[in-house]
Amino acid sequence: MKAPARPIRRATLHHSAVEELRAMILDGELPPGVRVPEVQLCEQLGISRTPLREALRVLSSEGLVELRPHRGAIVAPVDPGEIGAIFEVMDALERLAGTLACRNGSDAEFAKLDRMHDQLVTQHEAGERAAYFLTNRQIHAQIVAMARNPALEATYAGFAAKILRARSLANYDTGRWQESVDEHEGFMAAFRRRDAEEAGALLADHSRRTAVAVIQALRQPPVQAVGQEGGAAADPTPMDVE
Amino acid sequence: MKAPARPIRRATLHHSAVEELRAMILDGELPPGVRVPEVQLCEQLGISRTPLREALRVLSSEGLVELRPHRGAIVAPVDPGEIGAIFEVMDALERLAGTLACRNGSDAEFAKLDRMHDQLVTQHEAGERAAYFLTNRQIHAQIVAMARNPALEATYAGFAAKILRARSLANYDTGRWQESVDEHEGFMAAFRRRDAEEAGALLADHSRRTAVAVIQALRQPPVQAVGQEGGAAADPTPMDVE
DNA sequence: GATTGTAATATTGTATACAATTTGGCACGC
DNA sequence: GCGTGCCAAATTGTATACAATATTACAATC
Numbered sequence: 243m244k245a246p247a248r249p250i251r252r253a254t255l256h257h258s259a260v261e262e263l264r265a266m267i268l269d270g271e272l273p274p275g276v277r278v279p280e281v282q283l284c285e286q287l288g289i290s291r292t293p294l295r296e297a298l299r300v301l302s303s304e305g306l307v308e309l310r311p312h313r314g315a316i317v318a319p320v321d322p323g324e325i326g327a328i329f330e331v332m333d334a335l336e337r338l339a340g341t342l343a344c345r346n347g348s349d350a351e352f353a354k355l356d357r358m359h360d361q362l363v364t365q366h367e368a369g370e371r372a373a374y375f376l377t378n379r380q381i382h383a384q385i386v387a388m389a390r391n392p393a394l395e396a397t398y399a400g401f402a403a404k405i406l407r408a409r410s411l412a413n414y415d416t417g418r419w420q421e422s423v424d425e426h427e428g429f430m431a432a433f434r435r436r437d438a439e440e441a442g443a444l445l446a447d448h449s450r451r452t453a454v455a456v457i458q459a460l461r462q463p464p465v466q467a468v469g470q471e472g473g474a475a476a477d478p479t480p481m482d483v484e
Numbered sequence: 485m486k487a488p489a490r491p492i493r494r495a496t497l498h499h500s501a502v503e504e505l506r507a508m509i510l511d512g513e514l515p516p517g518v519r520v521p522e523v524q525l526c527e528q529l530g531i532s533r534t535p536l537r538e539a540l541r542v543l544s545s546e547g548l549v550e551l552r553p554h555r556g557a558i559v560a561p562v563d564p565g566e567i568g569a570i571f572e573v574m575d576a577l578e579r580l581a582g583t584l585a586c587r588n589g590s591d592a593e594f595a596k597l598d599r600m601h602d603q604l605v606t607q608h609e610a611g612e613r614a615a616y617f618l619t620n621r622q623i624h625a626q627i628v629a630m631a632r633n634p635a636l637e638a639t640y641a642g643f644a645a646k647i648l649r650a651r652s653l654a655n656y657d658t659g660r661w662q663e664s665v666d667e668h669e670g671f672m673a674a675f676r677r678r679d680a681e682e683a684g685a686l687l688a689d690h691s692r693r694t695a696v697a698v699i700q701a702l703r704q705p706p707v708q709a710v711g712q713e714g715g716a717a718a719d720p721t722p723m724d725v726e
Numbered sequence: 727g728a729t730t731g732t733a734a735t736a737t738t739g740t741a742t743a744c745a746a747t748t749t750g751g752c753a754c755g756c
Numbered sequence: 757g758c759g760t761g762c763c764a765a766a767t768t769g770t771a772t773a774c775a776a777t778a779t780t781a782c783a784a785t786c
Binding site: 497531532534535554555556 | 741747748
């Protein structure tokens with residue numbers, strides 16, 4: 243008699259706090275570098291300091307916040323050099339995911355992947371960048387899920403979160419959009435052939451090219467929205483594609 | 485004026501507790517599946533429940549303990565299937581480490597690696613398994629360090645810890661020892677040629693073969709040391725090599 | 727005027743007290 | 757005899773109170 247896969251798991255406060263804070267950090271609501279006073283967050287989340295502190299410890303071990311003894315916690319800054327390192331690992335994870343997905347994915351999953359890709363292309367043609375971005379993430383998540391490897395899935399999620407945060411800071415070169423779609427076409431073709439090696443290689447290459455674009459965008463710091471309203475940017479949100 | 489790289493960082497209790505508990509888990513002092521009553525650990529470590537609980541949350545996010553709401557924490561069990569998944573990722577990390585080490589390692593580091601390898605061979609010939617095992621870990625850590633990638637280093641450490649724990653439970657096939665040394669000779673030759681691709685490939689292969697041996701050893705559960713003291717095992721600690 | 731030492735304040739680190747939930751046992755009924 | 761429901765004990769989850777440390781402002785001195 244094995245334990246049920248999903249024990250009901252009513253949420254505890256610190257668990258909810260982790261998810262809430264993580265979302266706030268990834269959404270940019272808590273930008274990198276800002277101090278995170280405990281009491282202020284406590285009343286904001288409506289909880290006491292104890293569960294909040296437990297949540298901060300978890301986020302620290304995930305690398306999203308930095309704990310400085312007796313000096314308070316800050317949202318972890320995004321270092322371009324570190325992002326480069328993260329992408330180097332991400333490339334390897336993408337390759338592994340692609341290879342394993344070919345080996346372990348079901349036909350139904352491959353069909354679903356195809357549909358998602360069609361949707362991606364449609365959204366690209368329609369210029370719906372926000373929707374495209376979401377679909378793109380879902381596609382990569384689907385590939386990772388098809389790999390049937392929980393360890394990979396968890397590790398991938400951690401890196402994807404950090405990359406997502408870095409992107410949200412960068413003014414992304416929209417010129418890469420078309421290029422990125424082409425790369426998607428490429429590895430999708432490999433997937434349809436169930437060519438594990440090729441799919442992995444193309445996914446890794448896709449990740450590497452994304453890295454170059456993101457890092458380049460990071461070097462040109464985003465227009466400080468505060469204080470200079472000159473250009474009337476066509477798109478208010480710093481958008482990025484992969 | 486940038487902040488100093490190493491602000492003194494006097495230890496806090498929960499930080500010390502994390503390291504202490506992690507060591508206890510990895511050393512097998514806290515075997516998988518055992519419950520971890522908070523109060524008992526508190527008096528054992530001489531701290532209060534608050535920092536201990538913060539430490540448990542961190543270890544949970546590392547995957548070394550499982551938190552069951554209102555039911556207490558247990559040391560995470562070692563599931564052979566999960567170990568297989570972990571090794572799949574580990575293979576990719578080893579490959580990446582080997583490739584990057586070739587590209588980024590200094591000549592001094594390569595020389596040091598050579599010396600460590602000589603020591604490894606000597607210890608193998610002398611049959612000093614414990615010393616061999618330690619040197620082996622140091623070699624792999626050195627390779628990862630030469631990759632110059634903090635993200636890889638952190639991720640690698642996490643996986644290595646879980647693998648180490650799995651090994652400590654398994655009766656390892658000593659027949660693999662010679663084979664493992666041969667594989668070390670192989671990737672060392674590639675390192676001496678600075679052949680990044682080959683070194684990475686051989687390291688990944690080495691990891692994969694280790695995985696097979698470890699998983700096979702896990703299937704044959706270890707002799708329960710308690711209750712049967714028959715064989716007077718030549719080596720008290722379940723030894724393993726890679 | 728600048729700098730250094732000191733003290734006050736604010737924030738974090740830790741301990742303890744209280745509330746909520748689970749679990750085991752026991753009695754009651756079927 | 758077996759199952760169900762309830763109660764009690766123990767353990768975890770949370771909140772609050774206290775202690776320790778860092779930061780800031782101010783003042784005294786050079």
